[in-house]
Structure formats: structure tokens, C-alpha cells
Amino acid sequence: MKQTLFSFSARKTMLLAVVALLAMGACKSKKPVPAPAPAPAPVEEVVKPAPAPAPTRSAEEIAAEKLENSFNAVAAAGSVASANQTIQETLGMFSNQETPVLIVIHEENGVKDYDEPTTIKKYLEYLKDTKKNLNFISDIRLDAAGKVSELELRRK
Template identity: 80%
Template sequence: MKQSLFAFSLRKTLFLALFAMLAMGACKSKKKAVQPTPPPAPTEEVVKPTPPPAPVRSAEEVAVEKLENYFNAVAGAGSVNAANQTIQETLAMFSNQETPVLIVIHEENGIKDYDEPTTIKKYLDYLKDTKKNLNYISDIRMDASGKVSELELRRK
């Protein structure tokens, strides 16, 4: 049987139309994929807050640091003259040479037991003689002029 030219052409036309619609649909999705994405929204510049200024140290903290350094220098001095010079520099930080130095030997329930009280001059001479600094400063009291008026030490 012979098919009519019109029927064949109608099938062919419908097939081509269907193929064209599929092709156009595919092109649209590719077009969307190929289109450049919009630039990202501008991000806010993160401003780092400036760090707070270093805490101001109290006069007692500064004095403790200096005294610890002086005590170590006296104990580690290479000669008697160097130790005596360091002792004179250290004594300038105290209200007088008879400033009391208390050494805690035991503490229980807030009650402290002290070694025999001594003076700063005697303690510095002790450091010079023994060449050992076995104590650290646990409490310091200063007078109105900024000089040390009492010192409390503990074993390291």
C-alpha cells in the first residue's frame, strides 16, 4: 500500500515539531546554566575591634617585680662589691633599713606562723651570704610616699 504523501508529511512534521520543542526546551535550560551568575552581594568589611589597652599595673605589682629581680641579683652576684651595690639600690625602695620582713613558715585556717622577724637590711645580707633566694613575695605594704613599709615572704 501506498501511503499518502500528506499523511507522511504530517507525521514527519509532527515529529520534527516535537523534536524542535524538545531541542528548544533543552536550549533554554542550557541558556540558564550558561548565563553568568549575578555577582555575590558585597560583604561587609569586618572591622576588628582594637584590643583594650594593657591593664595598668599597680605600684605594688611594679615594686614586687623589681624586688624579686633585686633579690635574685643579690643572691646571684658574682662578687661582694656587686652584691653590696645591688643592696644599696634595693634599700632605696624601702622607707628605711629597719623595714620589717616577715617570713611565713606555716599557715592553717588563715592563721599564719612567722619565722623570727627580721629587717630588710639583714635579709639582703642573708641573701648575699647564702647566695640562694628561697622565698617569694606574698604581701607588700607601701607607705604614702610609695616606699615599701612592710614585706611578707613565703617559701618557693
């Protein structure tokens, strides 16, 4: 008996269908099925200490900085009018125009030698005339109203 290649029995057809289904199932992606992600570990909340507050500057430090800037502005003024305007603004920071200004010329073992005492008005006029600020503020005293009552300078 001669059988043709295409003649199948029901049994062979079923077997062929099962093999085809298995083959199709085997053709799926070869990627492994991802395992479910593990539950994240409990995160410990790190409590950061509050940053240290910025160091607050005292009223004396703020006044000294403003005065240094004013002294430099008077010395570097381009005209007499601008120097006079800066002088008037600076005098407003003092308790009066006769506020003493002491200039230390020498110090040894805590004993200070001063140049001839002057007033703030005279010192600002000196800065305007010489156009040089050769001193820096070494000590400043404020009165109850927050105005400068005494100023001590040193050579740079």
C-alpha cells in the first residue's frame, strides 16, 4: 500500500496539532520572568541638625564697616561736592560733630600713645584734603541711641 505524504489519520492529525501547540509555546521569549521586586527596605529618616545660625554681627562691627566704607568714599571722592555730601551722611552716624577721634601711633605692653586728639569733622575734612585713608578702625564705642560716641584708629 502506497501512502501519500498528505494522507493523515485523525490520530496523526491530533498528534501533529499537539506538537505544533507545544512548539508554539516553546517559541515564546527566552527572557526569564522577572521576579517580583523585593519590598524596599525601610528607609531610616536621617535627621539633619539645623544649620548653625549665621553669626550675628554686633552693632559695633556693622558701624565700623559702614564708617570704613564712608572714609574710603570721602578719600576717593572725585569732586569736593561729592566728598562734602559723603561727609554729611557720615556725620549722621555720630552723636555730634565734636565726637573725639583718637589715632594710636604706638602701643607697647598695653600702653597706647596717641596722636593729638581730633574730632570726626576735622578728620573727615583731612581725608577730603589728602585723598588718602591711611588708618583703620581699631575700636568704636556707641551711645545708647546707637550713634558713635568715640572712635579709635590705627595706621594700616
